[in-house]
Amino acid sequence: MRTLHGSPASGGVARGPWIRIAAVAAPPGGTIGPSDADQEMARLEGACDAAAVELEALGSSLADAGRNAEGEIFAAQAMMAADPMLHEAASNEIGAGHDAIGAIRLAAAGFADQLSALGDELLAARATDVLDVAERIAARLAGVQRAVSLTEAAIVVADDIAPSVAAGLPRDRLLGLALEEGSPTSHAAILARAFGIPAVVGVRGLLAATRTLEGDRSRAVSATESSPGPPAPGGSELVIDGDSGEVVFDPDAATGARLDARRAAAADSARQALAEASLPSVTRDGVVVALLANIGTPAEADRAVALGASGVGLFRTEFQFVERATPPSEDEQTHADRAVVEAFAPGPVTIRLLDVGGDKPIPYLPIAPEANPFLGVRALRLARDRPELFLTQLRAAMRAAVPADDRPIGRVRVMAPMVADATDVEVLLDLARRARESLIAGGLAHGEIELGVMLEIPSAVLVASTYLPRLRFASLGTNDLAQYTLAADRGNAALERYRDPLHPAVLGLIDRAVEAAAAAGAELSVCGEMAGDPTAALALVGLGIRHLSMAASSLAPVRRAIRAIDARELRSAARWALAAATAADVRARFLELLPADA
Numbered sequence: 001m002r003t004l005h006g007s008p009a010s011g012g013v014a015r016g017p018w019i020r021i022a023a024v025a026a027p028p029g030g031t032i033g034p035s036d037a038d039q040e041m042a043r044l045e046g047a048c049d050a051a052a053v054e055l056e057a058l059g060s061s062l063a064d065a066g067r068n069a070e071g072e073i074f075a076a077q078a079m080m081a082a083d084p085m086l087h088e089a090a091s092n093e094i095g096a097g098h099d100a101i102g103a104i105r106l107a108a109a110g111f112a113d114q115l116s117a118l119g120d121e122l123l124a125a126r127a128t129d130v131l132d133v134a135e136r137i138a139a140r141l142a143g144v145q146r147a148v149s150l151t152e153a154a155i156v157v158a159d160d161i162a163p164s165v166a167a168g169l170p171r172d173r174l175l176g177l178a179l180e181e182g183s184p185t186s187h188a189a190i191l192a193r194a195f196g197i198p199a200v201v202g203v204r205g206l207l208a209a210t211r212t213l214e215g216d217r218s219r220a221v222s223a224t225e226s227s228p229g230p231p232a233p234g235g236s237e238l239v240i241d242g243d244s245g246e247v248v249f250d251p252d253a254a255t256g257a258r259l260d261a262r263r264a265a266a267a268d269s270a271r272q273a274l275a276e277a278s279l280p281s282v283t284r285d286g287v288v289v290a291l292l293a294n295i296g297t298p299a300e301a302d303r304a305v306a307l308g309a310s311g312v313g314l315f316r317t318e319f320q321f322v323e324r325a326t327p328p329s330e331d332e333q334t335h336a337d338r339a340v341v342e343a344f345a346p347g348p349v350t351i352r353l354l355d356v357g358g359d360k361p362i363p364y365l366p367i368a369p370e371a372n373p374f375l376g377v378r379a380l381r382l383a384r385d386r387p388e389l390f391l392t393q394l395r396a397a398m399r400a401a402v403p404a405d406d407r408p409i410g411r412v413r414v415m416a417p418m419v420a421d422a423t424d425v426e427v428l429l430d431l432a433r434r435a436r437e438s439l440i441a442g443g444l445a446h447g448e449i450e451l452g453v454m455l456e457i458p459s460a461v462l463v464a465s466t467y468l469p470r471l472r473f474a475s476l477g478t479n480d481l482a483q484y485t486l487a488a489d490r491g492n493a494a495l496e497r498y499r500d501p502l503h504p505a506v507l508g509l510i511d512r513a514v515e516a517a518a519a520a521g522a523e524l525s526v527c528g529e530m531a532g533d534p535t536a537a538l539a540l541v542g543l544g545i546r547h548l549s550m551a552a553s554s555l556a557p558v559r560r561a562i563r564a565i566d567a568r569e570l571r572s573a574a575r576w577a578l579a580a581a582t583a584a585d586v587r588a589r590f591l592e593l594l595p596a597d598a
Contacts, residue, residue, distance in 0.1 A: 001248060001249065001250050001251050001252045001255060002209055002213075002248070002249045002250070003246065003247070003248045003249075003255075004203050004204070004205055004206060004209060004246075004247040004248075004249075005203070005245050005246060005247065006178070006179075006200040006201055006202045006203030006204070006206070006245045006247060007183065007184055007200065007201050007202040007245050008184065008200060008241075008242055008243055008244060008245045009177075009182070009183075009184045009189035009192060009193070009199040009200060009201045009242060010177070010189060010192035010193040010196075010197055010198055010199035010242045011193075011198065011242045011243045011266065011270075011553060012176075012196070012197070012198035012242045012243070012263075012266050012267075012270065013198060013239065013240070013241050013242065013243070013259060013262050013263035013266050013267075014155055014175040014176030014197075014198040014239070014240050014242070014263075015175075015237065015238070015239040015256075015259065015260070015263060016153060016154060016155055016175045016176075016237065016238065017152070017153075017154050017155070017236070017237060017238070018154055018155045018156070018157050018178070018210070018236070018237075018238040018249075019154045019155075019156060019157065020157045020158060020207070020210050021156055021157075021158055021161075028101070028102070029098055029099050029100075029101035029102020029103065029105060029106075029138075030098075030099045030101075030102065031097050031098060031099065031102075032094070032097060032098070032099050033097075036099075037094050037095060040094050040099055040100045040103070041091060041094055041100070043100045043141060044087070044090055044091075044094065044100040044103065044104060044137070044141070045087070046140075047100065047104075047137045047138075047140040047141045048081050048082060048086075048087060048104075048137055049082070050140050051078075051081040051133065051136045051137045051140055052078045052079075052081040052082045053078075054136065054140075055074045055075070055077045055078035055081060055133075055136070056074070056075065056078045058071075058074045059071035059072070059073070059074035059075045059078065072297065072298045072299060072335075072336060072339060073191070073297070073299060076129075076320075077129060077132065077133050079328075079332070080129065080130065080133045081133050081136070081137065083326065084326075085326055086104075086107055086108065086111065086130075086133075089106075089107035089110060089111070090103040090104045090106075090107040091103070092107075093106045093107055100141050101138045101141050101142060104134050104137045104138055104141075105134050105135075105138060107134070108130045108131055108133065108134030109131070109134075111127075111130045112127035112128075112130045112131050113127075115127040115130065128160060128182065128188070152173060153172075153173045153174075153175055154173065154174075154175060155175045155176040155177070155178060155238050155240060156169065156174060156176070156177050156178070157178045157179075157206060157207070157210055157238070158177075158178075158179055158180070159179070159180050159181055159207055160179055160180070160181040160182050160188070161177070161179060161182075161188045171195055171197070174195075174197055175197075175198075176197060176198040176199060176200075176240045176242070177192050177197060177198070177199040177200075177201075177240075178199070178200050178201075178203055178206060178238070178240050178247055179199075179200070179201045179202070179203065179206070180202075180203050180204065180205075180206040180207050181201070181202065182201035182202060183201055183202060184201060188201075189201055191299070192242075193300065193303065196303070198240055198241070198242035199240075199242050200240045200241070200242055200245050200246075200247055203245075203247050206247065209249060210249075213236050213249060213250070236249060236250050237249070237250055237251070238250075239251055239256070239259045239263075241259065241262060243266065246259075269556070272556065273307055273555070273556035274306060274307065276308070276556055276559060276560070277306060277307050277308030277555075277556075278308060279308075279559065279563065280563075281558075281559045281562050281563065282562070282563065283541070283562055283563070283565060283566055283567040283570070284563070284564070284565060284566045285566045285567055285568055286567075287541070287546075287567035288546070289541055289545075289546055289547070289548060289562050290310050290311070290525075290546065290547045290548070291308065291309060291310060291548055291549075291550070291555055291558060291559060292309055292310055292311045292312055292313035292314075292347075292348075292350075292525070292527075292547065292548065292549040292550075293307075293309035293311075293312050293313065293314075293549060293550065293551070293552050293555070294312075294313060294314040294316075294527055294532075294549050294550055294551055295312055295314070295315055295316070295340070295552075296315075296316045296318075296319050297319045298336055298339040298340050298343070300552065301339070301340055301343035301344065302343065303552050304344075304552040304555075305343060305344060307552050307553075307555045307556065308555055308556075308559065309344070309347070309552060309555060310347045311344050311347030311348040311349060311350075311410060312340060312344055312347070312348070312349040312350055312549070313350050313475060313525050313527045313531075313547065313548070313549020313550075314350060314352055314475070314527040314549050315337075315340055315349060315350060315351045315352060316352055316355070317333070317336075317351060317352060317353065317354055317393065318354065318355060318356055320332065320333055320336055321354060321356065327389065327392075330392050330395055330396050330399075333392065333393060333396035334395075334396040334399045334400050337349075337351060337396055337397055337399075337400035337412075338399075338400040338404065341400050341401070341409050341410070341412055342404070342407065342409060344410060345407065345408055345409045345410050346408050346409065346410040347410045348410045348411040348412075348413055349410060349411070349412055349413065350413040350414070350415055350452070350473075350475065350525075350527075350549075351393075351397050351412070351413065351414050351415070352414075352415055352416075352417055352454070353379070353380065353390055353393055353394075353414060353415070353416050353417065354379070354382070354389055354390065354393060355378070355379045355417040355418070356378065356379070356382075365382075365386065365389075378418055379416070379417040379418035380416045380417060380418050380419060380424055380427060380428065381418060381424075383427050383431060387431065387434075390431050391431055391434060391435050391438070393414075394414060394431055394432055394435035394436075394449075395435045395438065395439055395444075395446075397412055397414045397449050398412075398435060398436060398439060398446035398447060398448075398449055399439070399444060399445065399446050399447075400412060400447075401446065401447030401448060401449050402445045402446060402447045403447075411450055412447065412448075412449045412450070413449060413450040413451075413452060413472070413473060414432075414449050414450070414451055414452070415451070415452040415453055415454055415473070415474075415475055416428045416452075416453050416454065417453075417454045417456065417477065418454070418456065418457065419453040419454065419455075419457070419460050420457050420459045420460055421459055421460065421463050421466070421467070422463065422466045422467040424453075424460075425453060425467040425470065425471065428451060428453065429451065429470065432449075432451055450472035450473060451471055451472060452471050452472055452473035452474050452475065452522070452523075453467075453471060453474050453475075454474070454475050454476075454477040454527075455474050455475065455476045455477065455481065455513055456476070456477030456478075456479070456480035456481045456484070456528075457480070457481070457484055458481070458484055458485055458509060461481075461509045461510075461512055461513045461516070462509075462512070464512075464513060464516035464517070464520075465516050465519065465520065468516055468517060468519075468520035468522045469520040469521070469522075471520075471522055472522060472523065473522055473523040473524070473525070474513070474517055474522055474523075474524050474525075475524070475525045475526065475527045475549070476510060476513060476524070476525070476526045476527070476528060476530075476545075477527060477528050478501045478506070478510075478526060478528030478529065478530035478531070479501075479528045479529055479530075480528075481501075481506060481509060481510075481528065482498075482499070482500075482501045482503065482506050482528075482530075485503070485505050485506050485509060486498045486503060486505065486506070500583035500584070500587065501528070501529075501530040501533075501536060501583075502530075502535075502536055502539055502577070502583040502586040502587050502590075503582075503583040503586075504577060504578060504579070504580050504581070504582075504583070504586065507539065507543065507574070507577055507578055507586070508578055510526075510540070510543055510545070511543050511544075511574075511578060514543055514544040514545065518544075523547065524545060524546075524547070525545065525547035525548065525549055526540055526545055526547070526548055526549065527549040527550075529550075531548040531549055531550045531554075531558070532548075532550030532551050532553075532554030532558060533554075533558075534554075534557045534558050534560070534561035534594075535561070535587055535590045535591055535594070536587075536590075537558045537561060537562065538561055538562070538565065538570055538573075538590045538593065538594070539570070539573070539574055539577060539586065539590050541562065541567060541570050542567070542570030542571050542572075542573055542574030542575075542577075542590075543574045561594060564594060564595050564597075565593055565594065565595075569593055570590075570593070573589050573590055573593060576589065577589060577590075
């Protein structure tokens with residue numbers, strides 16, 4: 001038995017034979033003389049066009065199979081294949097003496113290196129997509145087939161796996177996915193979650209373990225022209241836990257029994273979550289709490305709907321911007337927004353304006369380095385120098401608010417992050433006015449949107465009464481609110497004791513936000529991780545929050561906790577918590593209220 005650990009990427013436990021795969025790689029690039037440059041450039045352009053067509057077709061096939069959201073990933077890759085900046089970089093490499101294969105790889109590697117060096121997990125994950133597109137183009141240039149198939153059910157083991165390869169694997173035979181590289185935000189991980197396939201990524205030593213186990217009889221197969229056929233599973237067994245990140249080769253009896261029990265429990269929990277998805281989220285004494293989903297891509301919509309999300313409380317739009325060398329067009333953003341709006345109809349969808357800059361830079365958005373990026377020029381603060389980014393987003397949201405083919409849609413809401421005071425709110429209102437006027441002037445159909453803000457800076461809560469009457473809603477971003485309130489970097493492991501949002505100081509700000517929203521007639525929700533913690537969610541309900549937005553995986557446990565208790569008890573505990581000494585005391589008090597079987 002050998003046990004490794006990685007990062008959980010898609011929940012569930014998979015057990016069975018494993019197979020190590022690798023998509024075919026085109027041969028290495030070579031050098032050319034000046035007289036060959038035009039011919040190589042023509043070859044490159046043809047391969048880029050063909051790759052774009054292939055990726056569009058892959059996206060369409062997913063859509064035809066009812067996987068519209070996942071198809072968006074490959075539509076984005078198709079645009080990358082046609083990106084003029086990528087073509088220009090490759091053209092420069094051809095001019096420097098590289099053939100088309102070498103040129104596209106060098107150009108893509110340059111973009112990928114920029115993304116990987118930014119220190120942001122989401123941006124770094126997109127580097128895989130850039131390289132995947134380049135390898136598809138290189139394969140077209142070399143005339144080789146990149147597809148990989150499975151003849152038997154198995155857990156796929158790989159260094160990393162391109163999203164196009166992951167999408168092509170037969171889901172009826174793919175038991176799970178274990179990757180040595182990658183992150184939970186990679187597209188392979190997103191697809192695994194969308195397909196409901198257990199996955200663990202970032203498993204250091206994974207491939208070395210497979211080679212040791214197989215030795216000279218390794219059954220690893222690369223789908224090359226010399227392959228005898230599709231890969232077949234090896235003889236040893238593998239168990240992966242997509243919830244804990246545990247990876248176990250050839251488990252002994254005790255470990256196997258433990259993991260089997262966990263697998264059975266995970267399966268039961270998944271079945272229970274689906275069975276309970278239609279149950280109302282209401283306390284025993286009749287207080288209704290709306291449960292919504294936080295999503296990062298349209299691909300996550302189907303699972304959130306299946307698990308009972310009544311809408312979207314946070315749609316992060318950054319994914320549209322980090323997969324490319326140029327900003328997405330208005331039409332592309334409209335298409336993505338509409339896909340989510342239609343998926344959750346007639347429920348509401350809250351679109352968050354771009355939250356980048358500072359600690360989350362994008363290569364094509366030049367922002368000066370800052371000593372403290374968390375307190376720097378980010379999110380709405382970019383509007384002073386780059387108003388077009390937000391005008392385009394607002395126009396796209398307004399266009400997405402128009403029902404297509406007479407199908408009803410829910411409320412479309414747009415909120416601005418990193419708002420500090422009424423002056424920032426005025427910036428948002430002015431941008432929305434300009435966006436609507438430009439749509440009217442251009443004769444473009446558009447619908448009504450509701451405007452709101454994220455409350456994640458303490459000052460925004462303390463002066464909320466000065467601007468909330470001008471807005472329709474607000475959403476508490478408790479991750480940053482706790483960080484800024486307690487002066488504790490949420491990524492610093494040494495500050496763990498400050499990380500619990502049940503700290504009385506944070507609860508005091510939330511209580512003040514509830515009062516301000518009620519006085520202004522504005523709807524208030526919570527979209528930070530606090531909403532997905534069943535114990536913390538009870539405290540929020542006790543404080544008067546009636547809209548909670550969370551990751552889809554948290555919907556079932558939070559619903560269960562709410563249905564098991566009286567709101568009257570929660571209100572009493574919340575009043576006590578505001579005067580408590582520590583977060584630990586508050587958490588203990590609310591845990592006591594929960595029945596043992598909740």
